[in-house]
Amino acid sequence: MAGAMEGNKNAEKWTEEKVFELGSDMLEWFKEKDNIFFQDFFVNKHGLFRSTRSDLKERLKSFRTLMEQAKELQEIKLADGGTKNRLNAAITKFMFMNNHNYSEKAETKAETTVKNDALTDLTYNELYELKYGYKPGDRPKGND
Secondary structure (H helix, E strand, O other): OOOOOOOHHHHHHOOHHHHHHHHHHHHHHHOOOOOOOHHHHHHHHOOOOHHHHHHHHHHOHHHHHHHHHHHHHHHHHHHHHHHOOOOOHHHHHHHHHHHOOOOOHHHHHHHHHHHHHHHOOOOHHHHHHHHHOOOOOOOOOOOO
16 A cells, blocks of 8 residues: 555545555454544555545545444444443544534433423323422411
């Protein structure tokens, strides 16, 4: 494979065949236990910085597919390392939320919906008693 490359001018040197070779190399690279951050593979191993990768993604469908595969492999390795406590939990969570569209919000929305649904069947007097601890018109306890 090509050594360190500089800038976008080298993007035109890449062909579908070279991208296929790069993909094969990436799959081998991902087999190593500690290889998780595919940006490290592209930059440090092949000199493909973000701007060149962006150009290649626009120009070559095979490179777009390769980047999607890299993200999926990273997601799998993060999940595996996170569930087996081999990776820092905070960094794993950060990566999931910022790079893989994970969120904690769905669970909160579901809980709120269930609570709201349970309250819709209550009468005004029942809701009042839940909120204030006594029925409307009754004297509050402890205020004698």
